[in-house]
Amino acid sequence: MEDLSKSSLNFFADQQLCSADILSPLEVRARIEVSVINFLKILNSPDPAISDLPLINRKSSNSRVSQGLLTDVSWIFLSHSFCTRSLTKSNAAKAFVRVWKVMETCFQILSQEKRVTQRELFYKLLCDSPEYFTSQLQVNRTIQDVIALLHCSRFSLGIVASSRGLVAGRLMLQEPNQEVIDCSACGSSGYSISGDLSLLEKLDLKTDARQHQHLTHGCLQHAIFQRLTEDFVFNQIPSILITAKGYPDIATRFLLHRLNRAFPDLPILALVDWNPAGLAILCTFKFGSIGMGMEAYRYACNVKWLGLRGDDVQLIPEQSLLPLKPRDLQIARSLMSSEILQENYKEELSLMVHNGQRAEVEALYFHGYDYLGKYIAKKIVQADYI
């Protein structure tokens, strides 16, 4: 009975979800203007007051899980629990002012039609308002506050984070009014994914991988990506390869999501190192994150774990198995306690922690430089992914 009521709540999951909208510069400026007008209205009313700023809480207590019912995609999202920034609380007054200062600067950026990084914003604020801003961390937190207040995405505010993602393989990209880019002929480095989400949105995507049976998107780390691209593995096993070179940024996740929507028949497989951090990367692609919870949930995809997994450890030579570091164990603990992680992933994670060892995908080169291609092909053909 309990399970039934839990699952019926999923039908209303959308109501619980608090999302940051992707808006045009004009719309964001309008929201900022509305906030200012509201503030002034209350200040000017017969019962004047300095209104508090209601921000969506970015703590795990406010995070919820949406288990896919009709689809097999699940994600983490933030719900409608608020925390407030208030001018009247003595030690939190500066935080209140900081939110307004960042909104002001974003308004200017949007009016000039520019895009800036968080670091550049830091220096501008340091110069313009030195009494309120002293560190980069403060600026980043305040930006997240503005997102939580205005409910618009970071990119809509005109703030970019550069992307380190690359894509290669059987994919044809076309930017509007540009030449078609063939990602299988991009040379050994592939096509670098831009941090500009509006550009990624406009890309026209085509693949010829449909005619073939086993198609995949592979999420990988950089050196493996390079190796597979040089060996033209995507021609032998028709596929598209994508890497975020570490912890996935929004732009790479955005592109992966777009690829998934454009080619829903292609499974997404991840090849990560055998350690908790590798699994954490997979989970970020798969479910999103709490830190950017109002935006990240949108780009969740049904990523399946190809390798390295528990069964593959026997392929790794003894001398390539390294001990887990304290940080790895910390990551493992937080993953284990997450309610969204499925049982078979938790089993693999306990195996990792129990053996106390980690291994990199590169350790497979022990068996020869072409071994990796064969390993991937075998796993795909046997549908050995979870």
Added chain:
Amino acid sequence: MLKWKQSKKMEGNRRRSHLERHDLLRKIKEFCKSILKDITERRSLSISINQFRNYCKNLDAHCSCSYDFPQGQEILTLEKQCHARRIEQSIVDQAINDICILLQCSRHNINVVSAGKGMVMGWLRFLESGAKFDCINSPNDAHPIPTFVEKVKDIVSTANYILVVEKESVFHRLANDQYCTRNRCIVITGRGYPDISTRRFLRLLIEKLRLPTFCLVDCDPYGFDILTTYRFGSMQMAYDAKFLRIPEMHWLGAFPSDFEKYGLPKNCRLKLTVEDTRKTEAMLHRCYLQREVPHWRSELELMLQSGVKFEIEAFCACSFSFLSEKYIPSKIQEFERLAV
């Protein structure tokens, strides 16, 4: 010792890009033969590896550092008891460098490459492994620098200069400000310490296009170190320095003196940490600074004396596009004025 090494000394300056595969295979076979000979004739086994260095800490003007000739030799011998050591990446890297020194070749000649991370944009077009890189049509779009630089051909450019920037964020700032639309140039970034492909690609561009090259780094010890890596090469790859360094590179900025000159607010400066101070003091001792770029050395001394550093992004304090609209163009104009 290995006799063939002495005869090869005459050809010391032979260009490595012309080294054929069979030359290297022949050298490897000869080396193995001589080791085998030593074993059968019961001589003690030893390998002599030339040691190269870019610079020394010797402050008097007569040090023997040079890019062309080794400064000594390291003798490796086979000990009776070999301690089993875990093979680590650093050991393999050192071994690869030793092999390159022995065979008198570069890393790419023995097919060892690393994942490249540089990017390029601007008025440039070239072919690599059949893929066409056309930056001319969209001069503000970034393209990755190819890993296999020897496969780059048909370089075409209408640029007036090459600008090398230390950080990716500065690269993107220039792209966002449409810098290449208003200025005919090529912009390259190594995203920090430049990897071998970036440095070789830059070398190739300069050889083919003969353009003035400017470097824009943060005004801090790491920025300066990256500048010297481009100009003089790194110590780790000292044996290959003559093919990797860029002797024509100019330091565009940022200088410690620029802070006052362009009226940046004081709180945008950061204090030099203990680590920074140590690094700066160590760099001041490098012999090539005094010998080749004494004006760079005085700026570095100024940084140390003032005890402060600043990042390129600090220019945003004036305005977000200050860098591309005022700072860089004025610095380049200054160079052109002095050059005339």
